[in-house]
Amino acid sequence: MIVPVGTIVGLSAVLFGIGVFGFLARRNIILMLISVEVMLNAVNLSLAGFSRHLEDPRGQVLALFVIAVAAAEAAVGLGLLIALNRNKPGVGVADLTKLKW
Amino acid sequence: MTLPIATFYYMAFASVASALLAVTRKNPVHSMLWVLVLFLHVAGIFLVLDAEFLAAVQVIVYAGAILIFYLFVLMLLDLPGEEAGPRFGNHWPFAAAVGLSFAAIAWLARIETPDPVGGGVAPAASRIAVEGPPPGNLSEIGMALFGPFALPFEMTSLILLAAIVGSVVLARRRAAGS
Numbered sequence: 001m002i003v004p005v006g007t008i009v010g011l012s013a014v015l016f017g018i019g020v021f022g023f024l025a026r027r028n029i030i031l032m033l034i035s036v037e038v039m040l041n042a043v044n045l046s047l048a049g050f051s052r053h054l055e056d057p058r059g060q061v062l063a064l065f066v067i068a069v070a071a072a073e074a075a076v077g078l079g080l081l082i083a084l085n086r087n088k089p090g091v092g093v094a095d096l097t098k099l100k101w
Numbered sequence: 102m103t104l105p106i107a108t109f110y111y112m113a114f115a116s117v118a119s120a121l122l123a124v125t126r127k128n129p130v131h132s133m134l135w136v137l138v139l140f141l142h143v144a145g146i147f148l149v150l151d152a153e154f155l156a157a158v159q160v161i162v163y164a165g166a167i168l169i170f171y172l173f174v175l176m177l178l179d180l181p182g183e184e185a186g187p188r189f190g191n192h193w194p195f196a197a198a199v200g201l202s203f204a205a206i207a208w209l210a211r212i213e214t215p216d217p218v219g220g221g222v223a224p225a226a227s228r229i230a231v232e233g234p235p236p237g238n239l240s241e242i243g244m245a246l247f248g249p250f251a252l253p254f255e256m257t258s259l260i261l262l263a264a265i266v267g268s269v270v271l272a273r274r275r276a277a278g279s
Contacts, residue, residue, distance in 0.1 A: 003109045003149060010208050011113045011146075015120055017204025022124030024196030025189045030175050031129055034136055037167065038120055041143050044155070052150045057241040060155050061250050064242070067162055068257045072264035074167045078174045079268030085178055086274070094190065 008049030015042035027092050029084075033077045040070045109149045116142040127188050133172050140164040154239045 019042060022035030044063040051059025088095070116139050123135035140163045147156035190196075246254050 002103070002105050007109075007113075008146075008150070009210075011117070013204050013207030013210075014117055016207060017200040018117070018120040018124055019200075020203050021196050021200030024199055025193040026124065027188065027190050028129060030171060030178075031124070031132055034132065034171060035124060037163070037171075038123065038136065038139065041140065041163070044159075045143060045146060048147055048150045048152045048155055051152065057238060057245045058250075060152050060238065060242055061245045063152075063155055064158060064246070065253060065257060067158055068261060071162060071167055072260050074170055075264045075268040076271070078170065079271035081174065082177075082272040089178075 003049075005049050005053040008052075009046050012042045012046035012049070015039075015045065027094055029081055029093055030078075032093070033074065033081075036073065037070060040066055105149055109146065112142045112145045112149070116146070125188070129175055130172070133168065133175065137164055137168055140168065151238060154242055 016039050019035045019037075019039030022038065023032050026032050026035065044066055047059045047063040047066070051057060051063075084096070119135045119138040119142065123132045123139060126132045126135060140159060144156040144159040144164070147153075147159055
């Protein structure tokens with residue numbers, strides 16, 4: 001074991017925190033979705049670290065599933081975004097108040 | 102400090118820095134490019150962790166497909182006033198607090214993981230024995246993917262099919278009069 005697993009999990013935690021901050025703070029929907037990708041990448045990192053630590057390939061298989069779900073999420077999210085943009089140009093979350101009661 | 106560890110620390114710092122830049126840049130295209138840097142560095146960390154296949158998938162699928170898709174949509178929408186407005190909402194200190202506290206909690210939770218031999222976290226008993234040339238983890242992943250994970254693997258294709266159909270339905274322009 002060259003890199004201790006705690007270091008990798010710590011790095012993953014920091015990246016996930018950055019992703020959470022980006023998702024909550026940005027006003028641009030595309031950048032919010034990209035922050036979700038950053039979070040998913042952090043999770044993949046910890047999965048790969050645990051896979052290395054436990055010497056078990058199952059962690060990497062789970063990371064592959066996460067990547068597939070991320071691709072699906074990007075497709076659906078951007079499809080929604082294009083549909084939204086057709087009705088009302090702009091990608092600011094503050095402008096989307098139609099569903100607000 | 103040996104070379105792999107130095108490489109790991111370089112890539113760790115570079116990925117944290119590029120993630121921070123990605124969520125704070127004003128120009129969305131610059132953000133995307135910093136996320137590209139982040140993805141490539143994470144692929145490098147995967148290489149250090151002996152996950153070569155994951156690194157290749159990271160570069161091909163994440164950096165090559167997903168990120169280009171995002172960039173494509175970003176340029177398709179052509180946002181004129183995007184750089185003029187504030188990049189963060191008014192609640193950004195709250196968001197920073199949530200992100201920081203989450204990172205702190207997860208950081209504190211990274212206890213010394215017990216050895217897999219003595220009372221491990223997960224049973225490593227179901228390791229898949231691979232015959233033939235052992236080096237490389239691709240054969241191990243393939244055996245796991247088509248062995249114990251065969252059903253989830255097939256379900257993934259359903260998820261992707263649903264995503265394809267869903268995005269086509271969502272983004273389709275309604276035909277006139279229907």
